[in-house]
Amino acid sequence: MIDNDPGVPGLPRVSHPADSSTLPLYMVFFFLLGLGGFAVYGVADGGKALVLAIIVSVVFFTCFLILFTIYWLGYLLKGHASWQAEQRARSAGPSTDE
DSSP, X not given: OOTTOTTSOOOOOOOOTTTOSHHHHHHHHHHHHHHHHHHHHHHOOSHHHHHHHHHHHXXXXXXXXXXXXXXXXXXXXXXXXXXXXXXXXXXXXXXXXX
């Protein structure tokens, strides 16, 4: 297998999305921009401003939902990876069966 070949360099380790501090900041940023779009929607007095405000707020909330999905998938995968490591450590440890 390629994984076991010492001549093949491994991929660089990238931090998990759940460990990133910028991802939650972007989530909050896009959520607030989406709320701002809804605020403009409430203040809008013309038809074009209303349509533009709806489009802008939908785009920002979509960005928020995409980032939210990435964050929580990363969180769940990180938890699953730690659970897998724990299970492997248990199965590789000394057996207590007699």
